[in-house]
Amino acid sequence: MATNKRTSSSSINDDSETKKFKIDDNLSTTSKESIPAFINENITNKKLCEYGAACYRQKNPIHTAEYDHPPAREKSSTNESNKRLTPIEKIQQSEPYRFFLSTVYGILDTYNQINAISLKEILSPEHGQLVRSAQFNYMFDIEFLREQYPPEFRLKPLLIVHGDSRHDNHTIKAQCSPYPQIEVCAARLDIPYGTHHTKMMFLLYETGLRIVIHTANLIQQDWKQKSQGIWISPICPKTNDNTNESKTNFKKDLIEYIERYRAKQLQFWQKTINEHDFSSINVHLISSTPGRHTGGDMNKFGHLKLRQTLKTYLGLENEAQYNSAPIIGQFSSIGSLGPNANNWLSKEFLTSLKQLHSSSLDSPELKLIYPTVDNVRTSLEGYMAGGSLPYNVQNAMKQGWLVNYFHKWKADHRQRSRASPHIKTYLRATNDEYKELLWFLVTSANLSKAAWGVLEKNNTQLMIRSYEIGVLFIPKQFSQTTFSVSDSSSSPSFPIPYDLPPVKYQSSDKPWVVDVAYKNQPDSHGNMWDPSD
Template structure:
């Protein structure tokens, strides 16, 4: 079990340093020390060397940790019928069938294959040659395994120019340069982080084909474990054709994307700025909600962070004057929690909730706020076991200062997508009607966790929004899909990632905290978690 201990210890090294500095740090940075080399050997063994159980899903020993540590039970094993295999969709078919939302979860190893077909896609499928001839690409992210990333590209595309946009203050910058040194086609672009303890947390792809430009905005790091047995969110644009004019979408997607890219202030992105300008984005129907480091004032105060979300909801959420909308619950779901203040009204239910509850009316509603974050039991029983908690870096120092937060917390549960055991790294925010959660008012998938660093905090009598990190997401509003509301229970349902309504923590439930010891019960691989030994 020492492998677990080494990994957990490496995760909290940054936390220890943060205590010495006595300053706020976005808890997502705790995970920055994980690399391919630091993942325990037993995880690699489970990922690459498991045998397929001949009994498949019917195996009665699936609850036996020793058996599941050695054998996988996918529906795509030898017992799968030819009929089931024929149901599999090609990458192009998957995207076609995802219309109009084009929103996916990542495929998950170990669940029934049909749950990996509809509104689910893998990294290899995103980069498949079936989409056309790729000429070059750019990958924006927080964590990279370059060898893993190149393996996901088709062999004929691996020598195409690739720009890697990463944070410039990461401890492993040298490691990233070393990883890229054998590949002359790769160029590194460091993102400036002028405010301490911010991160380059954005997860986005630019894929330039001979036929046009595709934008992918998602929630996964570019490392193998993020794409195997976790729940991730992915939005994939159409391939936007080249144009002689500056065709824009009805959501101002092009303008907002260029505003975001401009904040990097680097020549290495000039090619992509020019390329974005040259392509027709009129087919895109989602809004960009992004964050960039800085103290945003004047005309720029509503361009980024939670104020951008507030302004967009106010401008575009055209709802009839119906009281049920005023009380419609708001749900936030995330994989990390920052320092939110000594009470709920410090930031969460005052400043942040004011943005989330914005309608296009002057209502003074007080909607219920429900927050979804994995319990210790969620992590223990996940496909990965306790190691999944390495991607949920909520630490004890922060948690002890905001014990009030547990009153808002709800379990991770995704039975209808068969992902209750696929630990969530996805981050989403949404609003549902309170008539048994039948309809959706809006939906946001983003890289932004629940933190001031990601969303921003108002300063100087609300005249300035201070943001530490780079983040990006896409917002779905019914009006842009020619709908008044998104249905959740019919043939055109929005593909919601988790079960509704959320299940509130019981008295025995505790939020996962990465630097706590868990030795009462073994996880799904028979292991314990001890970060201190």
Template sequence: MSQESEHGKWTVSSSDESTEENNDAEKPSTSSLSHSGHGKTSGSQYPCSEARKVGHKRKASPVKFNDTSFSTEISPAKIQRTSQEGLGWCLSSSDEEPESEGQPQHAQKEAVKEEKYSAPKKQPSRRFEDDELPVSQKPEKHYKVASEGQDTWDLLNGGNPFRFFVTKVKGIKSKYNSGALHIKDILSPLFGTLVSSAQFNYCIDVEWLIRQYPQEFRKKPLLIVHGEKRESKAELHAQAHPYENVRLCQAKLDIAFGTHHTKMMLLLYEEGLRVVIHTSNLIDADWDQKTQGIWLSPLYPRLPHGTTGSAGESVTNFKSDLIHYLMSYNSPTLKEWADIIQEHDLSETRVYLLGSTPGRYQGNQKEKWGHLRFRKLLKEYTSPIPAQESWPVIGQFSSIGSMGADQSKWLCSEFRESLVTLGSSVKTLAKPDVPIHLIYPTVDNVRQSLEGYPAGGSLPYSIQTAQKQLWLHSYFHKWSAETSGRSHAMPHIKTYMRPSPDFQKIAWFLVTSANLSKAAWGALEKNGTQLMIRSYELGVLFLPSAFGLDTGYFHVKKKMFSGSNEPVTSFPVPYDLPPEQYGSKDRPWIWNIPYTKAPDTHGNMWVPS
């Protein structure tokens, strides 16, 4: 079966069958890196998505672009490649789609006989030599912590009312890391004297995580909240076993194909409490050369002993919403953390919490989570200004689920209806003329990135999904972040916003773990009477009213790392505006097909097998 559009052509086996439209951003895997590929250990062992493991393996065992043996190892009958700029989409003619997209993908298992290759000899200039070492032997990467280049308290409390940060990136000019954070900054003693902490995440390398804590905090109680099952759960427990201070809490995922995708830290200090909501997995690669987003709360002081009720609540109801989110896990361990939050004063919070939890919700429960929760917040806490109802919507993400046969099935119906809501006085039905701009990296974005093709392991959009929704690709725009010096740091951040037509203002901004998928945001069922969500997600929503602005919008900060010549209330959007639409030769990155006609920044090809 051949598929073609202006964004590319590919061939898939006639035996491929569509699965349920439920694939999530990062598909759960039940095998660790040590069991991937041909059973060879390839470095860090942690449960993660199949795409992630392929990316990790390709860093450790690259296929060089000038490897002449490659051409003899691929049968033309196995891989049918197009000639369009040498980067067409293709699959083996014998490939069959897995039984479900919640299981590991093996779409190219016979396309390339990788075990016949010998890994190229290490070159002195190669950037990723450390990734070939076992975790226990890896040297620590050295990042300047905030205190070395600037006053930490100024970073946290001065000149950044939004408390929104991006992660530090290795290999770019230092000025573009000014005001950025590494995980070691967040966990630094300068931020507080740690008593205990909780880490919520999807992909977790326990040994690496422990090393990110300062030496004096590495034996403090640490709770890890995860969604692993079966073999992956056993591996995570094995990782945690050497650390007596580490406890694990398994999030219940009773609906098929869901993931525990939330990324949050709860940090209890002698001085108070801090909440961090971010987009990075707890693995080395996510804090190295990727663009990630972080919201860092103020330091919340402890309330006077005996305080009860709604004391310490913010104007955004952040405290009660966070407690409600924790209680949704139905875990006695997380009830302890809910009690800790209850004891602190969160009144300085200026963001709204927006979460998803697995379930089927009806009646007044429908608006508690997912995109209907988003709709409710926009309805209650925004006010329209003239012509604002025609402002476009931008979605930016690192992966994509099945959207349906056409845009009317979800994207331009219930989802857009939620995102274009403006106050209670405006009809919430989405207008057909409200543009949607979707930002997702092209093949060339990935190829020319700091990491090269392996960066695509964290962009797990599969050929099985892409070939079912060609219509979606006409909405795509390139990843570009020249103004922040980060165009070559591939995005794992996920953001949504409502800009003005000239892209100088935004009505609201959201940073979240939620990619563009029904599993993350929820989909209406039973004639709209029920919202079904598969995954745990968490984000924070920035609304002008919560920051004392009665204009109905933020100005867009011209340069994210510029000096103080711009108003502090200008929002630091972490990529270029306006977004640039895909050209006729651009194609979205697809992780599970080969790219062999052009080398990446390390002189390698992408052979995902």
């Protein structure tokens, strides 16, 4: 067995897209019959482009000489096309939460209209005249990114904020070199095995500034058939009063996060953020920055920032009734968590997740959602989806105890059970019926110490390796007591990304491990997975 070179026990929130798979020539007739017809025909002819009709390289003759592109699926009905929303309408209907999943190619279009948005729709000229923008991310395909901007915005100044590019075929600078309007900023990574994992956009319009915080790399496969999470701020108007802050201190926390880069290229954006009115923002910023945070800085980042925010703002009445309320963590990668749950997960990390206004001695049930091998095999991408789930065998073998917490990925109500999750979310329900939530967090942070931090020196410092960012939804900031996930409530239903309650692994279920071969059954495209190829 060959170890996948793009994962290691230390690089635990690595989002690398591992593409090691092959078509098995010895598939049985039964297996081949299960392959969609247009794929089966092309196995013996040109290769089928994995992006299909959505591929942005279809005008490239070198690419089309090697790959075929099936036509886009027709709409299921003429009525469906009449229901298509514009980007502006999508944001309007998402109020008050402004939380989306990415659109998914290959599902009914109806499920891509409500609380779902594409990268092109986020960058649409309908939102206003773009002045300049910044893109923070882990992985970039600059050509793909440029294609997502409308033509009239492609010459506007663009800042690319990146971390380690050792996994790229070409460096970020080489990708950007043909475009003088693109500036590159390398994030400092002073602690070994850290990554710049933040996924965020700054979009400056003539009318104001928009912040987008999401979970997708800026590469085509992340925006096609995966489940991604996206929060889109209002367009915050410019103001002469620098005190225009949100009730969640979003501006202050964002500026503090940006300052930690210590980058000259970000000084413009620090000033710009300060000059805009953030009072319409009602989510809390939860970020991580590399370092050993001590003193007053300990509660500014990582899981201690989440702990402090919940303690300060949750504001529940009769909170004792929620001491045992269950908690869910959902993610696409897992780090080295220690020889047992008490090492970090159920002690330090859970203490932050279970925080109420007053500390609780109870230990609520923690349920972790992570895809099974079958989730990956039957996904829209097949085994290819597993390249974005870089849980490696070295860690999996050392922490077999973790499987006792695992639950399957299932999102039937959003028609995304087959759209492999790259989204990362954490939430707390009010009780085992999961009809209401105490809070909800969407973030870039996977289940790892590198992302969330680990306490050191007798709990006097928090060591974080990576840059991460997310937004926390607390009902109080939306004038609610709890978030309803039921359509019958008088309050707007919170657009939960997956089905509740979560379904526990059965004895036959195995968590996806990226550097293990899967050759017993072909995936949804008739492929096998062999990381040694």
